[in-house]
Amino acid sequence: MKVYMKPVKMVAWFTENGVPTPVRFQMKEDDKEFLTIKVGNISERKEEKLAGNRMLIYRCQSEIEGTEKVYELKYEIGTCKWYLYKI
Amino acid sequence: MFLHILNYVFTEHTFGIIILLQGEKMMEDRIIFHIDANSAFLSWSAVNALQHGAPVDFREVPSIVGGNQATRHGIVLAKSIPAKKYGIQTGEPIIQARQKCPSLLVIPPEYYVYMRCNAAMCDIVKDFSDRIQVFSIDEVFVDYTGMEKILGDAQAVAHQIKDRIKNELGFTVSVGISSNKLLAKMASDLKKPDAVTTLYRDEIEEKMWVLPVRDLYMVGAATEKKLAKMGIYSIGDLANSEVEFLKDKLMSWGEVIWCFANGIEDSPVKPGGAIPYVKGVGNSCTIHFDVEDRETAHKVLLSLVETVGMRLRQGAFCAKLVQVSVKTSELKTYSHQRKFYVPTDCTNAIFEEACRLFDEVWKGEPIRHLGVRVSELCGNDFVQLSLLENNYEKQRQVDRAVDDIRIKFGSFSVFRAGFLHSRLSPLQGGIVEDFPAMTSIL
Numbered sequence: 001m002k003v004y005m006k007p008v009k010m011v012a013w014f015t016e017n018g019v020p021t022p023v024r025f026q027m028k029e030d031d032k033e034f035l036t037i038k039v040g041n042i043s044e045r046k047e048e049k050l051a052g053n054r055m056l057i058y059r060c061q062s063e064i065e066g067t068e069k070v071y072e073l074k075y076e077i078g079t080c081k082w083y084l085y086k087i
Numbered sequence: 088m089f090l091h092i093l094n095y096v097f098t099e100h101t102f103g104i105i106i107l108l109q110g111e112k113m114m115e116d117r118i119i120f121h122i123d124a125n126s127a128f129l130s131w132s133a134v135n136a137l138q139h140g141a142p143v144d145f146r147e148v149p150s151i152v153g154g155n156q157a158t159r160h161g162i163v164l165a166k167s168i169p170a171k172k173y174g175i176q177t178g179e180p181i182i183q184a185r186q187k188c189p190s191l192l193v194i195p196p197e198y199y200v201y202m203r204c205n206a207a208m209c210d211i212v213k214d215f216s217d218r219i220q221v222f223s224i225d226e227v228f229v230d231y232t233g234m235e236k237i238l239g240d241a242q243a244v245a246h247q248i249k250d251r252i253k254n255e256l257g258f259t260v261s262v263g264i265s266s267n268k269l270l271a272k273m274a275s276d277l278k279k280p281d282a283v284t285t286l287y288r289d290e291i292e293e294k295m296w297v298l299p300v301r302d303l304y305m306v307g308a309a310t311e312k313k314l315a316k317m318g319i320y321s322i323g324d325l326a327n328s329e330v331e332f333l334k335d336k337l338m339s340w341g342e343v344i345w346c347f348a349n350g351i352e353d354s355p356v357k358p359g360g361a362i363p364y365v366k367g368v369g370n371s372c373t374i375h376f377d378v379e380d381r382e383t384a385h386k387v388l389l390s391l392v393e394t395v396g397m398r399l400r401q402g403a404f405c406a407k408l409v410q411v412s413v414k415t416s417e418l419k420t421y422s423h424q425r426k427f428y429v430p431t432d433c434t435n436a437i438f439e440e441a442c443r444l445f446d447e448v449w450k451g452e453p454i455r456h457l458g459v460r461v462s463e464l465c466g467n468d469f470v471q472l473s474l475l476e477n478n479y480e481k482q483r484q485v486d487r488a489v490d491d492i493r494i495k496f497g498s499f500s501v502f503r504a505g506f507l508h509s510r511l512s513p514l515q516g517g518i519v520e521d522f523p524a525m526t527s528i529l
Protein backbone atom coordinates (compact mmCIF):
# COMPACT_ATOMS: atom_id res chain seq x y z
CA MET A 1 0.00 0.00 0.00
CA LYS A 2 1.10 3.53 -0.77
CA VAL A 3 -0.20 6.81 0.59
CA TYR A 4 -2.83 8.05 -1.85
CA MET A 5 -4.93 10.43 0.28
CA LYS A 6 -7.64 11.76 -2.01
CA PRO A 7 -11.16 12.69 -0.91
CA VAL A 8 -13.90 10.28 -1.96
CA LYS A 9 -17.69 10.32 -2.10
CA MET A 10 -19.02 7.99 0.59
CA VAL A 11 -22.14 6.16 1.69
CA ALA A 12 -21.74 5.12 5.34
CA TRP A 13 -24.00 3.94 8.12
CA PHE A 14 -23.86 5.22 11.65
CA THR A 15 -24.90 3.37 14.79
CA GLU A 16 -27.13 5.02 17.38
CA ASN A 17 -23.91 5.75 19.25
CA GLY A 18 -22.40 7.62 16.35
CA VAL A 19 -19.96 4.96 15.17
CA PRO A 20 -19.63 5.18 11.38
CA THR A 21 -18.98 2.24 9.06
CA PRO A 22 -18.13 2.88 5.40
CA VAL A 23 -20.40 1.02 2.95
CA ARG A 24 -19.72 2.19 -0.59
CA PHE A 25 -17.58 4.92 -2.11
CA GLN A 26 -16.81 6.51 -5.42
CA MET A 27 -13.39 7.57 -6.57
CA LYS A 28 -12.25 9.21 -9.75
CA GLU A 29 -8.79 9.21 -11.19
CA ASP A 30 -7.93 12.15 -13.39
CA ASP A 31 -9.08 11.03 -16.84
CA LYS A 32 -11.17 8.00 -15.90
CA GLU A 33 -14.85 7.42 -15.16
CA PHE A 34 -16.14 7.33 -11.59
CA LEU A 35 -15.41 3.98 -10.03
CA THR A 36 -17.87 2.69 -7.43
CA ILE A 37 -16.42 0.37 -4.82
CA LYS A 38 -18.42 -1.66 -2.32
CA VAL A 39 -16.51 -1.86 0.95
CA GLY A 40 -15.85 -5.52 1.67
CA ASN A 41 -14.31 -6.95 4.77
CA ILE A 42 -13.18 -4.37 7.38
CA SER A 43 -10.32 -6.05 9.22
CA GLU A 44 -9.21 -3.21 11.49
CA ARG A 45 -10.47 0.07 12.88
CA LYS A 46 -8.41 2.58 14.79
CA GLU A 47 -8.54 6.17 15.83
CA GLU A 48 -5.70 8.67 15.65
CA LYS A 49 -5.41 12.15 17.12
CA LEU A 50 -2.30 13.48 15.40
CA ALA A 51 -1.82 17.21 15.95
CA GLY A 52 -5.04 17.06 17.96
CA ASN A 53 -7.09 16.19 14.85
CA ARG A 54 -9.29 13.10 15.24
CA MET A 55 -9.47 10.68 12.34
CA LEU A 56 -10.88 7.15 12.11
CA ILE A 57 -8.93 4.68 10.02
CA TYR A 58 -10.39 1.54 8.44
CA ARG A 59 -8.41 -1.23 6.86
CA CYS A 60 -10.64 -2.79 4.22
CA GLN A 61 -10.60 -5.28 1.37
CA SER A 62 -12.67 -5.16 -1.84
CA GLU A 63 -12.65 -6.25 -5.39
CA ILE A 64 -11.48 -3.33 -7.50
CA GLU A 65 -11.49 -3.71 -11.27
CA GLY A 66 -11.35 -7.47 -11.04
CA THR A 67 -8.67 -7.88 -8.34
CA GLU A 68 -8.92 -8.15 -4.56
CA LYS A 69 -7.17 -5.19 -2.96
CA VAL A 70 -6.40 -4.14 0.59
CA TYR A 71 -6.70 -0.42 1.25
CA GLU A 72 -7.30 2.09 4.04
CA LEU A 73 -10.02 4.69 4.38
CA LYS A 74 -9.84 7.69 6.68
CA TYR A 75 -12.71 9.67 8.16
CA GLU A 76 -11.86 13.16 9.42
CA ILE A 77 -14.32 13.84 12.22
CA GLY A 78 -13.83 17.62 12.28
CA THR A 79 -14.67 18.08 8.59
CA CYS A 80 -16.87 14.98 7.97
CA LYS A 81 -14.67 14.13 4.97
CA TRP A 82 -13.76 10.64 3.81
CA TYR A 83 -10.44 9.89 2.17
CA LEU A 84 -8.94 6.92 0.38
CA TYR A 85 -5.82 7.01 2.52
CA LYS A 86 -3.65 4.15 1.26
CA ILE A 87 -4.00 1.67 -1.57
CA MET B 88 -11.17 13.09 40.92
CA PHE B 89 -10.23 11.75 44.30
CA LEU B 90 -7.91 14.58 45.14
CA HIS B 91 -10.32 17.36 44.25
CA ILE B 92 -12.74 16.14 46.86
CA LEU B 93 -10.02 15.78 49.40
CA ASN B 94 -8.69 19.26 48.75
CA TYR B 95 -12.09 20.77 49.10
CA VAL B 96 -12.75 19.14 52.43
CA PHE B 97 -9.47 20.34 53.79
CA THR B 98 -9.92 23.93 52.77
CA GLU B 99 -13.47 23.96 54.09
CA HIS B 100 -12.52 22.92 57.58
CA THR B 101 -9.02 24.08 58.20
CA PHE B 102 -8.77 27.00 55.86
CA GLY B 103 -6.48 29.16 57.94
CA ILE B 104 -4.06 26.40 58.79
CA ILE B 105 -3.76 25.21 55.20
CA ILE B 106 -2.94 28.70 54.01
CA LEU B 107 -0.27 29.02 56.67
CA LEU B 108 1.22 25.65 55.86
CA GLN B 109 1.22 26.41 52.16
CA GLY B 110 2.83 29.76 52.73
CA GLU B 111 5.70 28.07 54.49
CA LYS B 112 5.92 25.10 52.15
CA MET B 113 5.37 26.99 48.96
CA MET B 114 8.88 27.98 47.95
CA GLU B 115 10.75 24.72 48.30
CA ASP B 116 8.23 21.93 48.29
CA ARG B 117 6.20 22.54 45.19
CA ILE B 118 6.66 20.40 42.10
CA ILE B 119 6.23 22.39 38.92
CA PHE B 120 6.49 21.12 35.36
CA HIS B 121 7.11 23.32 32.34
CA ILE B 122 6.12 21.59 29.12
CA ASP B 123 7.41 23.14 25.92
CA ALA B 124 6.64 21.83 22.42
CA ASN B 125 9.83 21.50 20.36
CA SER B 126 9.94 23.81 17.29
CA ALA B 127 6.21 24.02 17.83
CA PHE B 128 4.91 25.78 14.72
CA LEU B 129 7.08 23.75 12.41
CA SER B 130 6.47 20.33 13.89
CA TRP B 131 2.74 20.98 14.30
CA SER B 132 2.40 21.89 10.63
CA ALA B 133 4.54 18.87 9.73
CA VAL B 134 2.32 16.43 11.65
CA ASN B 135 -0.83 17.99 10.28
CA ALA B 136 0.51 17.72 6.73
CA LEU B 137 1.57 14.09 7.22
CA GLN B 138 -1.85 13.22 8.56
CA HIS B 139 -3.31 14.67 5.37
CA GLY B 140 -1.00 12.66 3.15
CA ALA B 141 2.04 14.91 2.65
CA PRO B 142 4.91 13.04 0.97
CA VAL B 143 7.60 14.66 3.14
CA ASP B 144 8.03 15.33 6.83
CA PHE B 145 8.86 19.06 7.06
CA ARG B 146 10.98 18.28 10.12
CA GLU B 147 13.37 16.23 8.01
CA VAL B 148 14.08 18.78 5.25
CA PRO B 149 15.31 22.39 5.40
CA SER B 150 12.06 24.22 6.10
CA ILE B 151 10.73 27.24 7.96
CA VAL B 152 7.41 28.64 9.04
CA GLY B 153 7.30 32.20 7.81
CA GLY B 154 4.79 35.00 7.78
CA ASN B 155 3.09 35.74 4.53
CA GLN B 156 5.18 35.17 1.42
CA ALA B 157 3.27 37.78 -0.56
CA THR B 158 4.68 40.62 1.47
CA ARG B 159 8.37 40.31 0.97
CA HIS B 160 9.21 41.33 4.48
CA GLY B 161 8.13 38.19 6.29
CA ILE B 162 10.47 36.72 8.86
CA VAL B 163 11.33 33.22 10.01
CA LEU B 164 8.99 32.25 12.86
CA ALA B 165 10.27 28.68 13.30
CA LYS B 166 12.82 26.45 11.60
CA SER B 167 13.53 22.75 11.17
CA ILE B 168 16.78 21.22 12.43
CA PRO B 169 18.07 20.75 8.85
CA ALA B 170 17.33 24.45 8.20
CA LYS B 171 19.34 25.33 11.29
CA LYS B 172 22.35 23.59 9.73
CA TYR B 173 22.27 26.21 6.96
CA GLY B 174 22.66 28.90 9.61
CA ILE B 175 19.06 30.05 9.32
CA GLN B 176 17.88 31.87 12.42
CA THR B 177 14.49 32.58 13.91
CA GLY B 178 13.57 36.21 13.33
CA GLU B 179 15.64 36.79 10.19
CA PRO B 180 13.97 37.90 6.92
CA ILE B 181 12.74 35.10 4.68
CA ILE B 182 14.66 36.45 1.67
CA GLN B 183 17.88 36.18 3.63
CA ALA B 184 17.04 32.62 4.68
CA ARG B 185 16.34 31.67 1.06
CA GLN B 186 19.78 32.95 0.10
CA LYS B 187 21.34 30.63 2.66
CA CYS B 188 19.36 27.67 1.35
CA PRO B 189 17.75 27.98 -2.10
CA SER B 190 15.77 24.74 -1.70
CA LEU B 191 14.21 26.01 1.53
CA LEU B 192 10.58 25.04 2.04
CA VAL B 193 8.51 27.97 3.33
CA ILE B 194 5.33 26.98 5.18
CA PRO B 195 2.72 29.66 5.93
CA PRO B 196 1.56 29.91 9.56
CA GLU B 197 -1.58 27.88 10.32
CA TYR B 198 -3.01 29.25 13.54
CA TYR B 199 -6.01 26.93 13.66
CA VAL B 200 -3.62 23.97 13.66
CA TYR B 201 -1.56 25.53 16.45
CA MET B 202 -4.61 26.09 18.61
CA ARG B 203 -5.80 22.54 18.08
CA CYS B 204 -2.37 21.20 19.04
CA ASN B 205 -2.29 23.37 22.14
CA ALA B 206 -5.72 22.18 23.21
CA ALA B 207 -4.80 18.52 22.61
CA MET B 208 -1.59 18.94 24.60
CA CYS B 209 -3.54 20.47 27.50
CA ASP B 210 -6.10 17.66 27.38
CA ILE B 211 -3.37 15.10 27.99
CA VAL B 212 -1.73 17.19 30.72
CA LYS B 213 -5.07 17.54 32.50
CA ASP B 214 -5.03 13.79 33.15
CA PHE B 215 -2.13 14.41 35.53
CA SER B 216 -3.10 17.57 37.42
CA ASP B 217 -6.00 19.97 37.62
CA ARG B 218 -3.73 22.94 38.10
CA ILE B 219 -2.36 23.90 34.71
CA GLN B 220 -1.51 27.29 33.26
CA VAL B 221 -1.25 27.84 29.54
CA PHE B 222 1.69 30.22 29.31
CA SER B 223 1.94 30.59 25.55
CA ILE B 224 0.65 28.66 22.59
CA ASP B 225 3.36 26.02 22.99
CA GLU B 226 4.08 26.15 26.72
CA VAL B 227 2.16 24.89 29.73
CA PHE B 228 2.96 25.06 33.45
CA VAL B 229 1.65 22.26 35.64
CA ASP B 230 1.50 22.28 39.43
CA TYR B 231 2.07 18.64 40.32
CA THR B 232 2.37 19.27 44.05
CA GLY B 233 0.48 16.63 46.02
CA MET B 234 -0.27 14.50 42.98
CA GLU B 235 2.79 12.32 43.53
CA LYS B 236 0.88 10.58 46.32
CA ILE B 237 -1.69 9.43 43.79
CA LEU B 238 0.05 9.20 40.45
CA GLY B 239 3.62 8.61 41.55
CA ASP B 240 7.06 10.07 41.12
CA ALA B 241 7.28 13.38 39.29
CA GLN B 242 9.99 12.34 36.85
CA ALA B 243 8.21 9.13 35.89
CA VAL B 244 5.00 11.08 35.30
CA ALA B 245 6.83 13.71 33.26
CA HIS B 246 8.08 10.90 31.03
CA GLN B 247 4.55 9.58 30.72
CA ILE B 248 3.25 12.99 29.65
CA LYS B 249 6.06 13.46 27.16
CA ASP B 250 5.58 9.98 25.66
CA ARG B 251 1.82 10.23 25.46
CA ILE B 252 2.09 13.53 23.59
CA LYS B 253 4.62 11.98 21.23
CA ASN B 254 2.65 8.78 20.59
CA GLU B 255 -0.86 10.21 20.47
CA LEU B 256 -0.29 13.64 18.98
CA GLY B 257 2.83 12.98 16.94
CA PHE B 258 5.13 15.75 18.16
CA THR B 259 7.79 15.99 20.85
CA VAL B 260 8.03 18.18 23.95
CA SER B 261 10.69 19.00 26.52
CA VAL B 262 9.66 18.89 30.15
CA GLY B 263 11.41 20.81 32.90
CA ILE B 264 10.80 19.95 36.55
CA SER B 265 11.57 22.11 39.55
CA SER B 266 10.11 23.77 42.62
CA ASN B 267 9.09 26.99 40.85
CA LYS B 268 7.97 28.20 37.43
CA LEU B 269 11.16 30.01 36.51
CA LEU B 270 13.45 27.06 37.22
CA ALA B 271 11.05 24.66 35.51
CA LYS B 272 11.15 26.89 32.44
CA MET B 273 14.94 27.08 32.52
CA ALA B 274 15.04 23.28 32.93
CA SER B 275 12.93 22.49 29.87
CA ASP B 276 15.38 24.56 27.86
CA LEU B 277 18.41 22.57 29.02
CA LYS B 278 17.72 19.48 26.98
CA LYS B 279 15.63 19.19 23.82
CA PRO B 280 13.99 17.71 21.89
CA ASP B 281 11.99 14.95 23.57
CA ALA B 282 13.53 15.14 27.05
CA VAL B 283 12.78 15.44 30.75
CA THR B 284 15.18 17.53 32.85
CA THR B 285 15.12 18.45 36.51
CA LEU B 286 16.55 21.65 37.89
CA TYR B 287 15.92 21.69 41.62
CA ARG B 288 17.54 24.29 43.84
CA ASP B 289 20.45 22.01 44.73
CA GLU B 290 21.19 21.45 41.03
CA ILE B 291 21.38 25.11 40.06
CA GLU B 292 25.09 25.41 40.56
CA GLU B 293 25.95 22.46 38.37
CA LYS B 294 23.31 22.90 35.66
CA MET B 295 22.48 26.60 35.45
CA TRP B 296 25.32 28.68 36.80
CA VAL B 297 27.68 27.46 34.07
CA LEU B 298 25.49 28.98 31.35
CA PRO B 299 26.15 32.42 29.82
CA VAL B 300 24.06 35.10 31.52
CA ARG B 301 22.18 35.69 28.25
CA ASP B 302 20.53 32.29 28.70
CA LEU B 303 18.75 33.46 31.84
CA TYR B 304 15.08 34.08 31.10
CA MET B 305 14.37 37.82 30.74
CA VAL B 306 17.98 38.86 30.22
CA GLY B 307 18.28 40.52 26.82
CA ALA B 308 21.08 42.16 24.88
CA ALA B 309 21.00 45.46 26.75
CA THR B 310 21.28 43.86 30.19
CA GLU B 311 23.91 41.43 28.94
CA LYS B 312 26.08 44.34 27.82
CA LYS B 313 25.76 46.16 31.13
CA LEU B 314 26.57 43.00 33.06
CA ALA B 315 29.64 42.34 30.90
CA LYS B 316 30.98 45.75 31.92
CA MET B 317 30.71 44.63 35.54
CA GLY B 318 32.60 41.43 34.74
CA ILE B 319 29.47 39.27 34.92
CA TYR B 320 29.41 36.72 32.12
CA SER B 321 27.77 33.58 33.46
CA ILE B 322 24.57 33.05 35.41
CA GLY B 323 26.82 31.94 38.27
CA ASP B 324 28.71 35.26 38.18
CA LEU B 325 25.38 37.03 38.50
CA ALA B 326 24.11 34.77 41.29
CA ASN B 327 27.24 35.34 43.33
CA SER B 328 27.32 39.12 42.92
CA GLU B 329 26.35 41.40 45.77
CA VAL B 330 22.68 42.17 45.34
CA GLU B 331 23.22 45.71 46.68
CA PHE B 332 25.83 46.30 43.99
CA LEU B 333 23.41 45.14 41.28
CA LYS B 334 20.62 47.28 42.68
CA ASP B 335 22.95 50.23 42.62
CA LYS B 336 23.78 49.67 38.94
CA LEU B 337 20.46 48.36 37.57
CA MET B 338 17.96 49.46 40.22
CA SER B 339 15.19 46.99 41.08
CA TRP B 340 15.78 45.15 37.82
CA GLY B 341 19.15 44.15 39.26
CA GLU B 342 17.48 42.48 42.19
CA VAL B 343 15.00 40.66 39.99
CA ILE B 344 17.64 39.04 37.79
CA TRP B 345 19.80 38.28 40.85
CA CYS B 346 16.83 36.38 42.30
CA PHE B 347 16.30 34.56 39.00
CA ALA B 348 19.99 33.60 38.87
CA ASN B 349 19.62 32.14 42.35
CA GLY B 350 16.44 30.32 41.39
CA ILE B 351 14.22 32.48 43.59
CA GLU B 352 10.75 32.98 42.14
CA ASP B 353 7.42 32.08 43.70
CA SER B 354 4.56 32.99 41.37
CA PRO B 355 1.71 30.47 41.52
CA VAL B 356 0.57 28.33 38.61
CA LYS B 357 -2.50 30.27 37.56
CA PRO B 358 -5.19 28.03 36.14
CA GLY B 359 -6.83 29.28 33.00
CA GLY B 360 -4.69 31.63 31.06
CA ALA B 361 -6.52 32.57 27.88
CA ILE B 362 -3.39 33.04 25.84
CA PRO B 363 -3.65 30.61 22.98
CA TYR B 364 -7.19 31.57 22.19
CA VAL B 365 -6.10 34.95 21.01
CA LYS B 366 -3.47 34.90 18.35
CA GLY B 367 -2.66 38.56 18.38
CA VAL B 368 -3.84 42.09 18.98
CA GLY B 369 -3.97 44.33 15.98
CA ASN B 370 -5.06 47.84 15.22
CA SER B 371 -5.11 49.79 12.01
CA CYS B 372 -6.68 52.90 10.58
CA THR B 373 -7.33 54.65 7.33
CA ILE B 374 -6.20 58.23 7.64
CA HIS B 375 -8.51 60.92 6.33
CA PHE B 376 -5.65 62.71 4.58
CA ASP B 377 -2.47 61.42 2.92
CA VAL B 378 0.43 61.26 5.33
CA GLU B 379 3.59 62.41 3.64
CA ASP B 380 6.04 62.96 6.47
CA ARG B 381 7.71 60.63 8.90
CA GLU B 382 6.75 62.54 12.00
CA THR B 383 3.02 62.38 11.30
CA ALA B 384 3.30 58.70 10.41
CA HIS B 385 4.98 58.08 13.75
CA LYS B 386 2.13 59.89 15.49
CA VAL B 387 -0.41 57.67 13.79
CA LEU B 388 1.61 54.64 14.86
CA LEU B 389 1.59 55.92 18.42
CA SER B 390 -2.19 56.33 18.39
CA LEU B 391 -2.48 52.73 17.21
CA VAL B 392 0.04 51.36 19.69
CA GLU B 393 -1.67 53.12 22.61
CA THR B 394 -4.69 50.85 22.23
CA VAL B 395 -2.69 47.75 21.34
CA GLY B 396 -0.60 48.19 24.50
CA MET B 397 -3.63 48.71 26.67
CA ARG B 398 -5.35 45.60 25.31
CA LEU B 399 -2.23 43.54 25.90
CA ARG B 400 -1.94 44.69 29.49
CA GLN B 401 -5.62 44.11 30.19
CA GLY B 402 -5.27 40.53 29.02
CA ALA B 403 -2.09 40.09 31.13
CA PHE B 404 -0.17 39.24 27.97
CA CYS B 405 3.23 40.08 26.63
CA ALA B 406 4.04 39.94 22.92
CA LYS B 407 7.10 38.58 21.16
CA LEU B 408 6.42 39.77 17.61
CA VAL B 409 5.58 43.22 16.20
CA GLN B 410 4.39 43.92 12.69
CA VAL B 411 3.77 47.21 10.91
CA SER B 412 1.80 47.42 7.69
CA VAL B 413 1.56 50.34 5.31
CA LYS B 414 -0.88 51.03 2.48
CA THR B 415 0.05 53.84 0.09
CA SER B 416 -2.35 56.21 -1.61
CA GLU B 417 -1.91 54.05 -4.71
CA LEU B 418 -3.13 51.11 -2.61
CA LYS B 419 0.19 49.32 -2.62
CA THR B 420 0.64 47.43 0.64
CA TYR B 421 3.71 46.22 2.40
CA SER B 422 4.55 45.09 5.88
CA HIS B 423 7.55 44.46 8.06
CA GLN B 424 7.96 42.55 11.29
CA ARG B 425 10.48 41.76 13.99
CA LYS B 426 10.79 39.64 17.12
CA PHE B 427 11.52 41.00 20.56
CA TYR B 428 14.21 39.09 22.40
CA VAL B 429 12.38 39.67 25.65
CA PRO B 430 8.56 39.69 25.45
CA THR B 431 7.02 43.04 26.36
CA ASP B 432 3.71 44.76 27.09
CA CYS B 433 5.10 48.28 27.27
CA THR B 434 3.53 50.90 25.00
CA ASN B 435 6.80 52.77 24.47
CA ALA B 436 8.79 49.64 23.70
CA ILE B 437 6.26 48.56 21.08
CA PHE B 438 6.06 52.09 19.71
CA GLU B 439 9.85 52.39 19.33
CA GLU B 440 10.02 49.09 17.49
CA ALA B 441 7.05 50.03 15.29
CA CYS B 442 8.79 53.28 14.29
CA ARG B 443 12.02 51.45 13.52
CA LEU B 444 10.13 48.95 11.34
CA PHE B 445 8.25 51.75 9.61
CA ASP B 446 11.43 53.71 8.89
CA GLU B 447 13.08 50.64 7.40
CA VAL B 448 10.24 49.84 5.07
CA TRP B 449 8.72 53.19 4.03
CA LYS B 450 9.87 54.50 0.67
CA GLY B 451 8.42 57.98 1.01
CA GLU B 452 5.12 57.52 -0.83
CA PRO B 453 1.97 59.20 0.51
CA ILE B 454 0.32 56.88 3.05
CA ARG B 455 -3.37 56.14 3.28
CA HIS B 456 -3.53 53.38 5.85
CA LEU B 457 -1.31 52.17 8.72
CA GLY B 458 -1.51 49.11 10.93
CA VAL B 459 0.31 47.70 13.95
CA ARG B 460 -0.11 44.19 15.21
CA VAL B 461 1.52 42.20 17.99
CA SER B 462 1.42 38.42 18.20
CA GLU B 463 3.14 35.34 19.64
CA LEU B 464 1.64 36.18 22.99
CA CYS B 465 2.73 34.75 26.32
CA GLY B 466 1.81 35.36 29.94
CA ASN B 467 3.23 38.36 31.76
CA ASP B 468 4.08 36.38 34.91
CA PHE B 469 7.79 37.06 34.99
CA VAL B 470 7.49 40.53 33.56
CA GLN B 471 5.16 41.62 36.29
CA LEU B 472 7.76 41.09 38.96
CA SER B 473 9.26 44.33 37.79
CA LEU B 474 10.65 45.40 34.49
CA LEU B 475 12.67 45.80 32.15
CA GLU B 476 15.55 46.61 29.98
CA ASN B 477 16.24 50.26 29.14
CA ASN B 478 14.54 51.30 32.36
CA TYR B 479 11.10 50.53 31.07
CA GLU B 480 10.05 50.09 34.65
CA LYS B 481 9.05 53.72 35.05
CA GLN B 482 7.25 53.66 31.74
CA ARG B 483 5.32 50.63 32.87
CA GLN B 484 4.14 52.53 35.91
CA VAL B 485 3.04 55.32 33.61
CA ASP B 486 1.28 52.79 31.34
CA ARG B 487 -0.58 51.39 34.30
CA ALA B 488 -1.60 54.81 35.59
CA VAL B 489 -2.79 55.91 32.15
CA ASP B 490 -4.75 52.66 31.70
CA ASP B 491 -6.47 53.23 35.04
CA ILE B 492 -7.39 56.80 34.20
CA ARG B 493 -8.74 55.81 30.80
CA ILE B 494 -10.79 52.96 32.20
CA LYS B 495 -12.26 55.25 34.83
CA PHE B 496 -12.74 58.49 32.92
CA GLY B 497 -12.85 57.40 29.28
CA SER B 498 -10.38 56.78 26.47
CA PHE B 499 -9.76 60.40 25.68
CA SER B 500 -9.42 61.66 29.25
CA VAL B 501 -5.66 61.66 28.98
CA PHE B 502 -3.46 61.69 25.89
CA ARG B 503 0.02 62.48 24.70
CA ALA B 504 0.86 66.15 24.26
CA GLY B 505 2.06 65.49 20.71
CA PHE B 506 -1.55 65.16 19.62
CA LEU B 507 -2.55 68.65 20.81
CA HIS B 508 -3.51 70.81 17.83
CA SER B 509 -2.93 67.89 15.44
CA ARG B 510 -5.46 66.55 12.98
CA LEU B 511 -4.99 63.09 14.42
CA SER B 512 -6.92 61.17 17.00
CA PRO B 513 -4.73 60.37 20.03
CA LEU B 514 -5.84 56.77 20.09
CA GLN B 515 -7.51 54.42 17.68
CA GLY B 516 -9.85 51.58 18.63
CA GLY B 517 -8.21 48.18 18.98
CA ILE B 518 -9.42 44.92 17.59
CA VAL B 519 -8.72 41.51 18.99
CA GLU B 520 -8.27 39.40 15.94
CA ASP B 521 -10.14 36.28 15.01
CA PHE B 522 -11.98 35.65 18.22
CA PRO B 523 -14.49 38.42 18.72
CA ALA B 524 -15.93 36.60 21.72
CA MET B 525 -12.73 37.31 23.57
CA THR B 526 -13.12 41.08 23.45
CA SER B 527 -14.95 41.00 26.72
CA ILE B 528 -11.91 39.51 28.41
CA LEU B 529 -9.40 41.79 26.73
Ligand SMILES: [Mg+2]
Pocket residue numbers: 123124125126127225
Ligand atom coordinates in the same frame (compact mmCIF):
# COMPACT_ATOMS: atom_id res chain seq x y z
MG1 LIG C 1 8.66 25.77 22.19
